[in-house]
Amino acid sequence: MPTFFERRQLVTPGDLLAEGAYIPGDNTYKEDKKIYASRLGLVEYEDKKVNVVALKAFYVPMVGDTVIGTIVEVGFNGWTVNINSPYPALLRASDVLSRPFRPQRNDLSEVLNIGDLVIGKIVAYDRAHDPQLTVGEPGLGKITRGQVVEITPSKIPRLIGRKGSMISMIKEETGCHIILGHNGMILVTGKSLENEQMAIMAIHKIEEESHTAGLTDRIAQMIEEEKTKQEG
Amino acid sequence: MSKKPEKLIDKKGLRLDGRKPDELRPIEIEVGVLPNTDGSAYIRQGKNKILAAVYGPREMHPKHLALPDRTVLRCRYHMAPFSVQERKSPAPSRRDIELSKVIREALEPSVFLEYYPRTGIDIYIEVLEADGGTRCASITAASLALAEAGIPMQDLVVACAAGKVDDTIVLDLMDTEDKVGEADVPVALMPNLNAITLLQMDGILSLEEFEKAVNLALEGCRKIYPMQKEALKAKYVNVEEVEE
Numbered sequence: 001m002p003t004f005f006e007r008r009q010l011v012t013p014g015d016l017l018a019e020g021a022y023i024p025g026d027n028t029y030k031e032d033k034k035i036y037a038s039r040l041g042l043v044e045y046e047d048k049k050v051n052v053v054a055l056k057a058f059y060v061p062m063v064g065d066t067v068i069g070t071i072v073e074v075g076f077n078g079w080t081v082n083i084n085s086p087y088p089a090l091l092r093a094s095d096v097l098s099r100p101f102r103p104q105r106n107d108l109s110e111v112l113n114i115g116d117l118v119i120g121k122i123v124a125y126d127r128a129h130d131p132q133l134t135v136g137e138p139g140l141g142k143i144t145r146g147q148v149v150e151i152t153p154s155k156i157p158r159l160i161g162r163k164g165s166m167i168s169m170i171k172e173e174t175g176c177h178i179i180l181g182h183n184g185m186i187l188v189t190g191k192s193l194e195n196e197q198m199a200i201m202a203i204h205k206i207e208e209e210s211h212t213a214g215l216t217d218r219i220a221q222m223i224e225e226e227k228t229k230q231e232g
Numbered sequence: 233m234s235k236k237p238e239k240l241i242d243k244k245g246l247r248l249d250g251r252k253p254d255e256l257r258p259i260e261i262e263v264g265v266l267p268n269t270d271g272s273a274y275i276r277q278g279k280n281k282i283l284a285a286v287y288g289p290r291e292m293h294p295k296h297l298a299l300p301d302r303t304v305l306r307c308r309y310h311m312a313p314f315s316v317q318e319r320k321s322p323a324p325s326r327r328d329i330e331l332s333k334v335i336r337e338a339l340e341p342s343v344f345l346e347y348y349p350r351t352g353i354d355i356y357i358e359v360l361e362a363d364g365g366t367r368c369a370s371i372t373a374a375s376l377a378l379a380e381a382g383i384p385m386q387d388l389v390v391a392c393a394a395g396k397v398d399d400t401i402v403l404d405l406m407d408t409e410d411k412v413g414e415a416d417v418p419v420a421l422m423p424n425l426n427a428i429t430l431l432q433m434d435g436i437l438s439l440e441e442f443e444k445a446v447n448l449a450l451e452g453c454r455k456i457y458p459m460q461k462e463a464l465k466a467k468y469v470n471v472e473e474v475e476e
Contacts, residue, residue, distance in 0.1 A: 010468060012461050013342075013379050014387030014424040027384065029344075036424060038344065038384040040464060055468055056382040058270075058289070060348075086289040086351040127349050128300065 007045055008211065011037040017050050025051035041154075042211060053211075057154040059085040059183035061122050061131040066140075068148060068185035069133070071116045076103040079112055081120065081133060084150070084183045091120060091133045117143040119179060119187065139179070146177075146189030149200050151207040153184035158210040159203065166206065166216050173223045174199040198226050240409055241398040248409070249278070253402040256392070256452055261373070261463035263380050271381025273463070275373040278406055279363035284373035286381040288353035297352070302345040304352045307336035309370060311359040331367050332357075338371050338391065338420040338430035344384045353383065364407035365393045371420050371430065372456060376464055389429055390460055391420035392452030394445040396437055401444045403452045417442070419449035423457045 003018045005011060015037045017028060024030040027039040028050050037043070041052040059067075061083070069089060073080035078092040093101055093108055112118065119140045120133035135141045151159070159180065160167050171178055176190035176199040186203060190196040202219050209215060241247055251257070257278030266272035271286040292298035309331040313322050324332075335357065343353070355377065357370045368391035375389040395405045397413035410416050415435025421428055428450075437445060 010465050012464050013385040016424060039382060040379055054382060058382055086348050088291060
C-alpha cells in the first residue's frame, strides 16, 4: 500500500496519490483501488484517508454554513442573494419580516435593496434546489457597518486555525469583531478604521501564506509591529 | 502566400524548420494570465499563440439550457482575424464551430460534470497566431485553464498531432506540413488514466502507418504532459518555497 507523494507536496489533477486500502477524502477520487487528485492542491495523508487541500476552489453550499452575500435581485416574495457560489441563494420575505406581509402592499426593496450585504445561514440545499437562507438567528441579518473582505473559500479553515487559535488571536490583538462566512466573505468591524485595516492585512497575509508553518506566531508579530508603528 | 515547397524533408532527414521527424516544436506554457477569468492559460507551440479562458461553474444562461443532473460544458474556439496570413473573417466559420465541438468533447471526459448540476462552465479559446496543430495546443491550454479555475477533474488532457509528410511519419505538424503533407492525426490523451479522448485522421494512411502515427502522437503527448504540469505548478512555486 504505497503512497506516492510527501505530505504537503503540490499535486495536479490526475496525480496518483496512493494505492491500496486508502479512503479518498477531499478533492480526490478512487478508481481501481487507486486514489488520484482531482484538484490542484497540497496532499495530506491522515491515517488511511487521503485529502487534497485545494489552492483554489469555489464555494459549494452546505446546510448550516454561515455565509455573507450581496442582494442581487428583489422579487415579490423575497430576495436573490449572491453568495459567491455557482448557485444563487434565496431569502424569503416571510423569514425577514416578522409581521404579516402582502406582496401587493409591501415594497421589499425598502427592507433590503440591491447591493445590500447580509449575513445568513443556509437552511436548505440539495442538488435539485438552490440554497435557502435565513436571517432569523442572533448575529444574522443586514450588515450596517464594518468592512467585507473576500478570500478563497478553501482557506477559511486555515484562518480559523486549530480550535480557532488563529482567528481568536486576530480578534484579541486588533480588538475587531470578525465574522467568517464559509463562502470566503469575511466581515470585520472594529472601533477604528486602523484596527479594521490591521485585521484585513492579517487576513490577506494568511491567505497568501496559508501553507507555511508557524504562521500564527508570525501574524501576531506582524500585528504587534503594526501597532507600535501606529502609536509611534 | 508562401510558395509550396518541393521537398518537406531534406536529404539529411530534417524537416522545413530543421526538426527531426520525431521532434516537437518548442513549447512555452503560462497559467493564470487573465485576472478577470476564473482560470486561464497561454500556450506557445512553435508559431502558434493561443489563449484559453475558463469561467464557472456558474449559473447557466440562458436558463433553459441548464441540465438537471450535470454541468453544461460550453466551448468556443475562435481564430483572430490576424492569426493567419490571409485575413480570416471574425465570424465563426464552419471550421471554428466544428473545432469547438471537437475540443469540448475532448475535455468533457476529464471533468466531473455531475458534481455541479444546473450550472455551466464556459471555455473560450482565442487563437492569436496559427501555424498548424491549433486544436491540439488549444486542448492542452484549455485543460490547464480548467484546472486553474479549481474545477474537479479526473486528469489533465494533453494533445499532440502526428502525420505523414513525404512518406515519413512525423510528429507535431506545422501549417505547411499539414497542408502539403499526406495525413494528419491529432490525438488527445489523459496520461494518468491512459485514456484517449480525441482521435481524428485527415488524409490517407495505411493501417501500419496509422498505428505508427498514433503511437508517435501519444509519445508526443507524454512529452508535453510534464511541461503542462510544470506550468500549472509554476504559478504556486512561491507558495512552495516559503514552506521550506
